[in-house]
Amino acid sequence: xxxxxxxxxxxRITYELLKVQSDNQSVRxxxxxxxxxxxxxxxxxxxxxxxSPHFSDLGFDIEPLGQEQLVIRSVPESLLREDIDMLIRxxxxxxxxxxxxxxxxxxxxxxxxxxxxxxxxxxxxxxxLEEMNALLRQMEEVxxxxxxNHGRPTWMSISLAEIDKWFMRGR
Numbered sequence: 001x002x003x004x005x006x007x008x009x010x011x012r013i014t015y016e017l018l019k020v021q022s023d024n025q026s027v028r029x030x031x032x033x034x035x036x037x038x039x040x041x042x043x044x045x046x047x048x049x050x051x052s053p054h055f056s057d058l059g060f061d062i063e064p065l066g067q068e069q070l071v072i073r074s075v076p077e078s079l080l081r082e083d084i085d086m087l088i089r090x091x092x093x094x095x096x097x098x099x100x101x102x103x104x105x106x107x108x109x110x111x112x113x114x115x116x117x118x119x120x121x122x123x124x125x126x127x128x129l130e131e132m133n134a135l136l137r138q139m140e141e142v143x144x145x146x147x148x149n150h151g152r153p154t155w156m157s158i159s160l161a162e163i164d165k166w167f168m169r170g171r
Contacts, residue, residue, distance in 0.1 A: 001163065004155045006121050008148035012043060013138045015116035015149050022112060028077045029059040036072040036084055037065065044072060044092040051095055058104050062088070078111050079104070113149040 008170075048055070055062050056147045059076030075084055087107060094101030121127065127135070139154065144145040147153055 001116060001158045001160075002155055004136070004139075005148075005153070006132075007123055007124075008152050009135055009139050009145065009154040010120040011116050011148045012145055012154055013135070013142050014120050015113055016111045016142045016144075018116055019109070022078070022108070029061065029074045030080055031061075031074045032072065032075045035093065038070045038072065038088060039066060040070055040089070040092065042067050043056075043096055047092050048119075060088075076108070078108055082107055082111075083089060106141045116149060 029137040044065060048062050048070050049064055052062065059074070059079075060072065061074040062070055062072050070088070072084060072088065077088070087103060091101040091103045094103060145154060
């Protein structure tokens with residue numbers, strides 16, 4: 001017997017779909033009404049200039065404003081509610097120390113995960129037979145369908161032998 005956590009399974013399916021849609025669509029950037037000024041080190045200004053094309057590809061418009069200040073004029077729409085100051089500082093720190101950073105991608109994935117969680121079927125909702133079958137078919141097609149975005153299993157298998165033990169059969 002296989003038991004499926006419909007919320008966890010639907011959450012994984014929704015998350016993977018959102019990631020594909022996000023990856024296939026060019027990043028939408030939102031100009032800020034009030035640009036953000038960041039006081040940073042000269043090394044961070046140099047890193048921001050060096051990696052400017054990468055920031056642009058991700059939806060950021062960042063320019064130097066003097067030797068120790070940056071101005072952020074636009075950010076990706078998906079990150080509007082994030083702490084942009086801290087995110088940029090962390091990314092610049094990673095770029096200086098390691099020559100790369102996954103923080104923007106991680107922040108985007110966290111948002112997609114949250115949207116998927118809140119947009120998935122909830123516990124106690126009764127699914128129709130067609131909905132159950134569709135969920136199972138979608139699980140077969142999705143990567144990492146064995147666990148939700150939070151790492152919880154989406155399904156459990158119980159053998160007939162285990163069920164027999166519960167009811168003290170075969171003794």
